[in-house]
Amino acid sequence: MGRKQRVLSGVQPTGNLHLGNYLGAIRNWVEGQSESENYLFIADLHAITVPHDPATLATNTYSLAALYLACGLDLNYSTIFVQSHVSAHCELTWLLNCITPLNWLEDMIQFKEKAVKQGENVGVGLLDYPVLMASDILLYQADKVPVGEDQKQHLELTRDIVNRFNHQFAKKDKPVLKLPDPLIRKEGARIMSLTDGTKKMSKSDPSELSRINLLDSADEITKKIKRCKTDPIRGLTFDNPERPECNNLLSLYMLLSGKTKAEVAAECQDMGWGQFKPLLTETTITALKPIQDKYQQIMADKGYLSSVLRDGREKAENIAKQTLTQVKAAMGYSMPF
Numbered sequence: 403m404g405r406k407q408r409v410l411s412g413v414q415p416t417g418n419l420h421l422g423n424y425l426g427a428i429r430n431w432v433e434g435q436s437e438s439e440n441y442l443f444i445a446d447l448h449a450i451t452v453p454h455d456p457a458t459l460a461t462n463t464y465s466l467a468a469l470y471l472a473c474g475l476d477l478n479y480s481t482i483f484v485q486s487h488v489s490a491h492c493e494l495t496w497l498l499n500c501i502t503p504l505n506w507l508e509d510m511i512q513f514k515e516k517a518v519k520q521g522e523n524v525g526v527g528l529l530d531y532p533v534l535m536a537s538d539i540l541l542y543q544a545d546k547v548p549v550g551e552d553q554k555q556h557l558e559l560t561r562d563i564v565n566r567f568n569h570q571f572a573k574k575d576k577p578v579l580k581l582p583d584p585l586i587r588k589e590g591a592r593i594m595s596l597t598d599g600t601k602k603m604s605k606s607d608p609s610e611l612s613r614i615n616l617l618d619s620a621d622e623i624t625k626k627i628k629r630c631k632t633d634p635i636r637g638l639t640f641d642n643p644e645r646p647e648c649n650n651l652l653s654l655y656m657l658l659s660g661k662t663k664a665e666v667a668a669e670c671q672d673m674g675w676g677q678f679k680p681l682l683t684e685t686t687i688t689a690l691k692p693i694q695d696k697y698q699q700i701m702a703d704k705g706y707l708s709s710v711l712r713d714g715r716e717k718a719e720n721i722a723k724q725t726l727t728q729v730k731a732a733m734g735y736s737m738p739f
């Protein structure tokens with residue numbers, strides 16, 4: 403039997419994890435984990451590409467690591483680590499920066515969107531963010547990268563960088579960097595805001611009512627669903643472009659209840675919002691409760707969490723260093739040994 407496929411992904415420790423992050427990414431990491439070798443990290447270097455508060459960066463990093471475990475990542479299959487603990491991420495970023503054309507980065511949709519929001523105060527890091535992301539992936543020679551739809555363009559850029567690097571620096575039949583494939587599940591890849599079904603659910607939306615966070619209390623969840631945007635039409639249906647909120651809320655119900663699309667379509671076809679909203683509320687609270695309980699347990703044992711991250715760092719560093727050495731050799735850096 404060949405080696406297991408290597409899976410790599412990460413989330414930024416900026417703000418609370420919401421249902422989009424969970425259903426678009428983390429849940430998929432957990433589901434497939436026993437079939438692959440998984441490297442899942444907390445992207446704390448990406449978190450400083452927008453203005454950040456040093457006092458909360460470390461707290462958010464720990465809290466996110468605890469959430470990874472609470473969501474079901476199993477250390478028998480998955481290595482969990484913090485991006486900034488493995489210095490090879492920064493080093494490879496510099497090397498790849500020097501072969502990445504500026505206009506590739508200027509074309510990135512997320513850069514354009516975030517740059518507009520920041521006005522004149524845009525740091526170089528925001529532009530360079532996708533090269534750091536490419537380095538994260540390539541250091542581990544990942545086969546698959548499970549992410550939500552919004553990361554697709556960054557994955558395409560990563561593949562372009564691989565092709566360019568191998569073309570310039572590798573021998574024809576011996577690529578140095580591996581071409582990764584994005585893993586974007588159709589269901590859950592784009593969870594939309596609760597206040598506007600045409601916008602994705604996002605940590606940076608100023609309105610708390612727009613998203614449900616994994617650590618929201620039952621009262622908060624109830625309030626957010628009660629106040630979420632709907633429409634005046636009776637009978638709930640999927641896939642009607644005129645009813646983006648309806649499609650999003652039915653999808654949430656489907657994913658959180660574990661029912662199939664056909665089952666949900668049949669169950670809800672004659673419902674009004676007054677009947678559906680309490681059902682979605684109950685389902686969401688029930689689905690998140692075990693994650694929240696486990697999170698509290700893990701957070702109560704800081705020593706355990708630190709040891710998980712220490713082990714993770716060691717394993718990650720071993721692999722990352724090997725790739726970095728190969729990349730440097732290919733680029734003409736000789737090592738003094």
Ligand code: TYM
Pocket residue numbers: 410411412413414415421422423424425426427445448534535538539547548549550551552553590591592593594602603604
């Ligand atoms: P981040 O922290 O913005 O989001 C983490 C993951 O959640 C997914 N996601 C969504 N999925 C569905 N619906 C939504 N509304 C939604 N919002 C977010 C994202 O697609 C992502 O999978 N750059 C990355 C972190 C990163 C990374 C990497 C990922 C850094 N290096 C290497 C993979 C591989 C980011 O900012 O994700």
